[in-house]
Amino acid sequence: MHIGFIGTGSMGTILIEAFIESGAVLPAQISVANRTPEKLHALTAKHPDIKASTNINVAQKADILFLCTKPLEYRTVLDEIGEHLTPDKLVLSITSSVGVQQLEAYIPCKVARVIPSITNTALSGASLITFGARLTQTDRTLLLTLLSAISTPIEIEESQTRISSDIVSCGPAFFSFLMQRFIDSAVDHASITEEQATRLMTEMIIGLGRLLEDGRFSLPTLQAKVCVPGGVTGIGLHVLDEETQDVFKHLIEATHNKFNIDVREVQEMFTNQKNSFH
Numbered sequence: 001m002h003i004g005f006i007g008t009g010s011m012g013t014i015l016i017e018a019f020i021e022s023g024a025v026l027p028a029q030i031s032v033a034n035r036t037p038e039k040l041h042a043l044t045a046k047h048p049d050i051k052a053s054t055n056i057n058v059a060q061k062a063d064i065l066f067l068c069t070k071p072l073e074y075r076t077v078l079d080e081i082g083e084h085l086t087p088d089k090l091v092l093s094i095t096s097s098v099g100v101q102q103l104e105a106y107i108p109c110k111v112a113r114v115i116p117s118i119t120n121t122a123l124s125g126a127s128l129i130t131f132g133a134r135l136t137q138t139d140r141t142l143l144l145t146l147l148s149a150i151s152t153p154i155e156i157e158e159s160q161t162r163i164s165s166d167i168v169s170c171g172p173a174f175f176s177f178l179m180q181r182f183i184d185s186a187v188d189h190a191s192i193t194e195e196q197a198t199r200l201m202t203e204m205i206i207g208l209g210r211l212l213e214d215g216r217f218s219l220p221t222l223q224a225k226v227c228v229p230g231g232v233t234g235i236g237l238h239v240l241d242e243e244t245q246d247v248f249k250h251l252i253e254a255t256h257n258k259f260n261i262d263v264r265e266v267q268e269m270f271t272n273q274k275n276s277f278h
């Protein structure tokens with residue numbers, strides 16, 4: 001099996017290095033292409049057996065091809081490689097605004113969407129999968145096995161794409177931000193250094209993650225267990241309840257508004273299609 005990556009920016013590189021680190025894929029099984037050659041050199045300097053090439057060569061060689069560019073670059077890439085995408089190949093969108101049906105209408109090969117997360121760097125967290133109609137059961141199993149090496153793959157409906165990606169892919173940034181806010185306030189209002197507060201926060205979050213992983217407590221039970229009657233946690237939770245009421249409602253509205261704009265732009269990009277590859 002040979003795996004191709006077009007786009008070796010942030011997420012392309014994360015995926016490549018996670019697959020290598022997990023042992024699921026050998027560097028010699030990977031071909032990469034990127035618009036800016038410097039990013040390819042950085043990758044091949046670290047992993048000399050990875051083959052750096054052109055978009056077309058990568059598409060020709062790959063059995064599974066990850067498209068790791070930004071959404072509005074998909075059409076340019078597909079127009080370049082489309083004639084090499086034979087029906088046996090599996091092409092993966094890693095972006096929420098480029099849907100499976102859109103790609104199926106444009107190219108004749110098998111198509112799926114896999115939305116990764118920065119947490120996959122630690123061979124952890126989820127990846128979100130939507131299978132296209134052309135995949136066989138064997139293709140699905142192969143893809144699930146591959147993704148299981150770096151994540152917990154979770155199949156989602158097309159309609160759940162944005163909210164699932166808000167949680168799985170954007171969530172690490174959102175929760176890092178909240179942790180940083182907590183740390184900044186600790187440093188401003190108590191006698192603790194940023195370094196010490198960050199260390200305590202990191203240990204707490206790792207411990208919380210492990211606790212959630214073993215499934216012992218639901219989120220509400222966990223809160224109830226920490227809240228000693230008449231103690232301090234309840235006072236803090238009351239402040240959070242009062243002051244964060246609409247925060248995530250507003251966040252979800254904002255990400256969904258942006259997503260709707262992106263989806264419209266992607267639709268326009270594919271509607272202007274003089275040449276689908278069917």
Ligand SMILES: NC(=O)C1=CN([C@@H]2O[C@H](COP(=O)(O)OP(=O)(O)OC[C@H]3O[C@@H](n4cnc5c(N)ncnc54)[C@H](O)[C@@H]3O)[C@@H](O)[C@H]2O)C=CC1
Nearest residue numbers: 007008009010011034035036068069070071073095116169
């Ligand atoms: N960063 C993240 O945490 C996540 C990103 N994604 C998706 O991954 C995609 C890429 O995101 P990033 O890696 O963060 O962006 P990025 O900007 O770091 O990487 C995109 C890469 O594509 C390359 N590229 C652009 N046009 C090209 C072309 N015609 N041929 C070859 N290479 C080309 C660029 O040179 C760049 O290296 C986006 O669609 C995003 O929605 C999905 C989940 C999480």
Ligand SMILES: O=C(O)[C@@H]1CCC=N1
Nearest residue numbers: 095096165166169170
């Ligand atoms: O910021 C973005 O658009 C991408 C999508 C998911 C995470 N990062």
